[in-house]
Amino acid sequence: MKTRVTDQGVLIPKEWLPGVEEVEVRRERGAIVVTPLPPADPILGLGQHPVAVDVTDASTNHDRYLTES
Numbered sequence: 115m116k117t118r119v120t121d122q123g124v125l126i127p128k129e130w131l132p133g134v135e136e137v138e139v140r141r142e143r144g145a146i147v148v149t150p151l152p153p154a155d156p157i158l159g160l161g162q163h164p165v166a167v168d169v170t171d172a173s174t175n176h177d178r179y180l181t182e183s
Contacts, residue, residue, distance in 0.1 A: 134150040
């Protein structure tokens with residue numbers, strides 16, 4: 115594919131990136147390298163927004179609080 119460089123840069127066709135949500139773009143020895151990034155791992159977001167409750171031992175006795183109703 116041959117394309118012109120505009121004031122905004124170069125457009126890469128979406129069809130070349132099926133299922134890709136995010137890429138890393140870098141210059142490497144005079145070449146432009148576009149690398150698809152893996153999707154964010156939701157497990158890494160756990161604990162970022164904890165719920166405030168009136169217990170002081172939830173991290174130690176979490177199983178007890180999860181199973182109590």
